[in-house]
Amino acid sequence: MLEKLQLWTRANPLMTLALAAVSGILATEMGWLPAHAGWFLLATTALLSAALITGRAWLLIPAAALVFAYVHSVRTDETFRHPLRLALQQQEKPLPATIRGSLLPEFDNTADERTHALCTTQQIDIPTAGLVIEQTATLLVRLPKGVRFPGAGVFELHGSIYLPRTASNPGTFDAQEYSLRMGRVARFDIDHMQRLSGSGEAWWCAFLERAELCRQWISRQLNQDLEEDPQTVAVLRAMALGVSAEADDKIEDAFRNSGTLHVFAVSGLHVGLLGVIVLMMLRQTGTPRSLSLWIVIFIVFAYAFVTGWRPSAARAAFMVAIYLSATLIDRESSLQNSLGAAALLLLATDSNQLFMPGFQLSFGVLWFSTLGSAPLLKKLLPFTRLDPFLPPQLASWSQRASSKCRLWLATTLSVSFAAWIGSLPFILGHFQSITPVAVIANCVLVPLSSLCLGTTCLSLCASALHLTGVQIIFNNVSWALAKAMIASAMWFASLPGANFHFQPRASLTPAPAVWHVLELPYGGASNHLRIGKKHWLFDTGGEADFRRVLRPYLHSNGVNSVTGVFLSHNDADHIGATAQVLTTFDTPLLFCSTQEPGLHDSSRSTVRLLLDQPHPPSLRKLHVDERVTLSDAREFKIEARVLYPTQQMQNGRADDRAMVLMVQLGPWRVLWLSDTGWHAEKALCSSSEDLHCDVLIRSQHEVDLSTSAEFLLRTRPQIILCGSDARAVETALPISFIQRAKELHIPLVDTWSTGSIDLQFHHDELRIVTNRSNQHWVLKPR
Numbered sequence: 001m002l003e004k005l006q007l008w009t010r011a012n013p014l015m016t017l018a019l020a021a022v023s024g025i026l027a028t029e030m031g032w033l034p035a036h037a038g039w040f041l042l043a044t045t046a047l048l049s050a051a052l053i054t055g056r057a058w059l060l061i062p063a064a065a066l067v068f069a070y071v072h073s074v075r076t077d078e079t080f081r082h083p084l085r086l087a088l089q090q091q092e093k094p095l096p097a098t099i100r101g102s103l104l105p106e107f108d109n110t111a112d113e114r115t116h117a118l119c120t121t122q123q124i125d126i127p128t129a130g131l132v133i134e135q136t137a138t139l140l141v142r143l144p145k146g147v148r149f150p151g152a153g154v155f156e157l158h159g160s161i162y163l164p165r166t167a168s169n170p171g172t173f174d175a176q177e178y179s180l181r182m183g184r185v186a187r188f189d190i191d192h193m194q195r196l197s198g199s200g201e202a203w204w205c206a207f208l209e210r211a212e213l214c215r216q217w218i219s220r221q222l223n224q225d226l227e228e229d230p231q232t233v234a235v236l237r238a239m240a241l242g243v244s245a246e247a248d249d250k251i252e253d254a255f256r257n258s259g260t261l262h263v264f265a266v267s268g269l270h271v272g273l274l275g276v277i278v279l280m281m282l283r284q285t286g287t288p289r290s291l292s293l294w295i296v297i298f299i300v301f302a303y304a305f306v307t308g309w310r311p312s313a314a315r316a317a318f319m320v321a322i323y324l325s326a327t328l329i330d331r332e333s334s335l336q337n338s339l340g341a342a343a344l345l346l347l348a349t350d351s352n353q354l355f356m357p358g359f360q361l362s363f364g365v366l367w368f369s370t371l372g373s374a375p376l377l378k379k380l381l382p383f384t385r386l387d388p389f390l391p392p393q394l395a396s397w398s399q400r401a402s403s404k405c406r407l408w409l410a411t412t413l414s415v416s417f418a419a420w421i422g423s424l425p426f427i428l429g430h431f432q433s434i435t436p437v438a439v440i441a442n443c444v445l446v447p448l449s450s451l452c453l454g455t456t457c458l459s460l461c462a463s464a465l466h467l468t469g470v471q472i473i474f475n476n477v478s479w480a481l482a483k484a485m486i487a488s489a490m491w492f493a494s495l496p497g498a499n500f501h502f503q504p505r506a507s508l509t510p511a512p513a514v515w516h517v518l519e520l521p522y523g524g525a526s527n528h529l530r531i532g533k534k535h536w537l538f539d540t541g542g543e544a545d546f547r548r549v550l551r552p553y554l555h556s557n558g559v560n561s562v563t564g565v566f567l568s569h570n571d572a573d574h575i576g577a578t579a580q581v582l583t584t585f586d587t588p589l590l591f592c593s594t595q596e597p598g599l600h601d602s603s604r605s606t607v608r609l610l611l612d613q614p615h616p617p618s619l620r621k622l623h624v625d626e627r628v629t630l631s632d633a634r635e636f637k638i639e640a641r642v643l644y645p646t647q648q649m650q651n652g653r654a655d656d657r658a659m660v661l662m663v664q665l666g667p668w669r670v671l672w673l674s675d676t677g678w679h680a681e682k683a684l685c686s687s688s689e690d691l692h693c694d695v696l697i698r699s700q701h702e703v704d705l706s707t708s709a710e711f712l713l714r715t716r717p718q719i720i721l722c723g724s725d726a727r728a729v730e731t732a733l734p735i736s737f738i739q740r741a742k743e744l745h746i747p748l749v750d751t752w753s754t755g756s757i758d759l760q761f762h763h764d765e766l767r768i769v770t771n772r773s774n775q776h777w778v779l780k781p782r
Contacts, residue, residue, distance in 0.1 A: 013340075022354060566659070567596070674698070765781075
């Protein structure tokens with residue numbers, strides 16, 4: 001075994017050094033090495049000197065690890081340990097600031113309609129914090145509404161500076177960490193700006209603007225004669241340019257659930273295919289091989305820049321260039337060494353790339369495909385050959401064609417399976433997802449995407465030559481291929497067992513029940529209750545929250561189906577995602593109060609839309625005192641009982657008729673209030689119900705001041721959990737309520753400040769943990 005490893009390292013020295021670089025970066029990230037420049041320099045010099053004097057090449061491996069450990073330490077100082085970030089971490093709100101620095105355009109306006117730019121700072125002045133920071137930092141800035149990028153130059157910017165919010169819910173996108181990994185220390189919203197000089201990065205700025213103009217031209221050409229089908233055109237644009245924001249969510253989900261999302265957006269696959277297509281076209285023209293390779297390298301880099309220099313495209317461009325460079329200098333190309341060289345080059349320029357899922361998938365999949373596809377193909381080769389007793393000269397054309405088709409299928413299957421195995425640990429680790437259907441789906445989707453990209457290239461060539469008729473023909477062929485890709489992705493994604501989500505840690509939790517209060521923006525709310533292998537939702541959040549929060553959270557917890565959903569009231573911020581939950585999680589049962597929908601509710605409200613469907617879902621309306629058994633386990637019975645609204649409650653405002661549930665979980669009582677306000681509290685306090693609870697979960701009423709002192713005295717909670725959003729007055733926690741809870745010595749936990757809240761119910765204790773602030777409480781039964 002050791003001998004084989006030594007042979008492999010001699011045959012693949014660059015890949016060996018790349019693995020050493022990865023180990024050095026990880027050691028720095030984990031804090032295993034001292035972050036001191038002198039120590040790195042001394043140790044690296046000693047190792048390199050020893051390697052040079054003794055001729056022991058293996059000493060280069062620890063030397064490479066130390067070099068990249070130092071590189072990552074410097075990169076961390078520029079981002080995670082930057083003084084600006086450390087200062088802003090102590091602030092809860094954006095701070096007014098004045099910045100002097102240069103601007104570069106950032107052509108990604110998917111988040112909002114304001115123009116974005118990147119600012120390389122020279123000085124940052126934050127008067128309220130008493131800070132003047134002259135250390136260079138890169139900020140993502142938003143220009144005032146309606147203001148376009150003013151061009152290159154040095155500017156004085158006035159506005160507000162802040163950090164992106166960290167992930168508040170498990171499994172969701174962490175905007176702050178992503179921003180730091182991309183080298184952006186903070187964000188800055190510009191109120192007004194003043195040009196100080198016309199200098200700055202003028203050449204680079206002009207280059208980026210030219211690339212954007214080229215991208216817009218390609219986008220227009222792809223739309224030629226296809227204006228009546230914008231969704232299919234959006235798929236073509238996503239494939240060719242990486243503009244996936246225009247594509248329909250259902251189409252994107254189909255590619256994701258079939259394990260073929262890499263063909264839907266610009267990736268290394270497209271850059272590699274483009275290189276192959278260009279090389280084949282140049283061969284047909286009789287172009288010399290060396291010149292053809294230089295043209296291919298130029299085109300793949302140009303394509304990477306035109307598509308926005310996305311990390312996936314940049315990685316693939318470097319890989320292609322390094323792989324072809326061996327041929328240019330009359331050396332045998334080695335895919336593993338080419339991968340190693342590309343990894344070393346990319347990590348040397350930005351060591352944070354190592355922690356991006358795209359980087360891990362690109363290199364991991366390609367490396368494992370290189371190692372694993374050949375042995376798999378060797379096993380399949382006997383099934384591809386002609387009859388051994390039949391001389392090849394006597395084989396008919398159909399027999400030879402059948403043999404070639406079987407060989408193509410065996411090659412495709414072996415590469416697809418090896419790539420799937422290579423991607424499995426990364427997909428499972430980052431997305432808790434397994435897509436077995438991807439092995440077969442890629443055998444269909446990758447060839448289709450190759451043909452589609454080829455016809456797209458021919459269409460653009462025809463457009464450049466002003467051959468409009470030819471361009472329209474190729475555009476329609478691309479349209480047909482894109483339609484076939486969409487249909488194939490949807491069919492593969494719909495197959496039983498095509499994809500599922502798995503989270504081993506969720507099944508290891510010893511608690512009989514786990515309740516999770518999610519943090520949602522702008523007054524939305526959703527709670528998840530796991531009881532063994534069953535999952536219940538209390539509200540779903542808004543429609544936009546489903547893709548951003550609820551679905552990633554449920555998938556990260558290995559949830560593939562939901563048993564039932566309680567709908568508190570007909571409010572889009574609370575139940576707007578019900579339709580998506582029904583289609584994604586195996587049509588769960590729905591429960592609402594007898595007062596839904598309200599007499600004056602809009603025909604476009606969520607409950608009315610559900611009931612007006614040709615085949616409406618099963619919706620059970622619950623009256624007061626009705627019970628729903630969630631678990632009938634003898635040792636830990638769980639049921640929900642309706643306390644409100646009564647039949648007499650007829651109110652036009654949805655918040656005033658929000659359903660109130662008392663959920664009994666073994667010895668524990670949870671009072672779920674949703675958006676109830678003054679009317680509901682008065683009705684409950686005047687009733688003879690036993691309202692005492694251990695946990696009170698509430699959201700914010702639209703206009704009423706809720707959770708009065710009288711109500712708190714009746715409920716006597718041990719802890720109060722609140723969903724709020726401090727960015728708006730109507731969704732922020734009232735100061736009077738905070739003061740009342742403090743006077744009654746009741747802990748008040750707010751998701752806006754702490755992130756989502758996890759409650760683990762045991763027989764003898766209740767453990768409460770917050771996701772972002774990592775606070776802990778342990779309650780005992782009363």
